[in-house]
């Protein structure tokens with residue numbers, strides 16, 4: 001039997017409501033597959049910030065560097081500026097652990113209504129650059145009337161995300177769309193395009209094209225079935241992933257893996273959604289984004305079969321009409337989770 005040590009950061013708002021369902025699912029499939037999980041639950045959050053003046057302890061990253069993976073709910077809460085919660089926790093974890101791939105699969109499940117007339121068969125992955133780009137630390141306020149931020153794109157950074165996307169496409173339908181804005185406006189984007197083209201040349205079996213981010217956003221709504229793998233910069237990938245999640249029925253389902261492909265450091269799994277202050281504490285949160293993220297964690301740790309059981313249970317439960325409110329149903333978080341565990 002295998003034991004995995006996980007760092008849990010439920011965080012704020014519905015983060016605290018969706019992580020217990022996810023760990024209950026891990027425990028349930030773990031029992032059947034001889035996998036034991038031990039959890040170190042960390043109170044790193046805006047609540048901690050309010051008491052201690054910091055989202056996490058000064059040596060927080062060292063404390064989780066040796067874990068097998070990190071499972072995070074979401075951070076951010078009214079009263080604490082988002083730049084404090086994000087630069088104080090989420091972004092340092094992604095950067096320190098070189099989680100430069102943010103992998104965000106999108107699928108339309110039977111029983112889930114998409115806002116599109118026909119979304120059946122939509123199945124793609126957003127490969128988001130997760131360590132640089134528009135999310136740079138270069139810039140800030142200049143006096144009272146000016147704010148600047150430099151986008152930072154490095155040859156290493158663009159090459160490795162492109163390589164990941166092309167390798168992934170080789171395992172799928174062999175098609176990549178690179179999100180760009182190279183039409184003379186954003187200076188860093190022709191650089192991105194040039195490097196993506198260079199890396200693409202190493203994968204002659206994968207068809208690919210560049211598409212302007214604005215047109216691609218429209219394509220995502222008009223013809224999402226044509227998409228297999230999207231490779232995008234940090235900000236473009238962030239925006240496309242919420243759009244794609246909505247196209248697939250709800251942001252409450254969408255999962256993500258912040259991956260360190262070299263496995264030198266722990267990877268972090270978290271739903272795409274945030275802390276949802278508008279529904280927090282009301283038993284309304286859809287736990288599937290966190291549960292699917294836990295399935296990605298299983299797969300990352302080498303348990304593909306156990307991961308498949310979790311996604312199969314998601315498919316079955318949605319197909320049978322058990323749905324939380326974001327999906328048009330009336331099943332609460334607690335009841336939905338109980339049904340899910342019974343199914344497993």
Ligand code: NAD
Pocket residue numbers: 014073074075076077078082090251252253270271272273274275276277278279284285286287289326
């Ligand atoms: P959000 O994702 O929290 O909420 C957007 C909308 O989607 C809300 O109407 C919410 O009710 C709904 N929603 C989100 N998740 C849902 C779920 N599981 N089930 C049902 N409905 C769900 O985005 P926001 O409102 O822009 O951000 C709120 C806070 O979360 C901010 O502080 C933001 O910075 C933070 N945030 C954190 C993360 C993270 O930690 N990874 C990610 C995104 C946003």
Ligand code: IPM
Pocket residue numbers: 086090238272274
């Ligand atoms: C996400 C979130 C974060 C991001 C925010 C909260 C900084 O929106 O994980 O998608 O933009 O990366």
Ligand code: MN
Pocket residue numbers: 238239242272
């Ligand atoms: Mn986002």
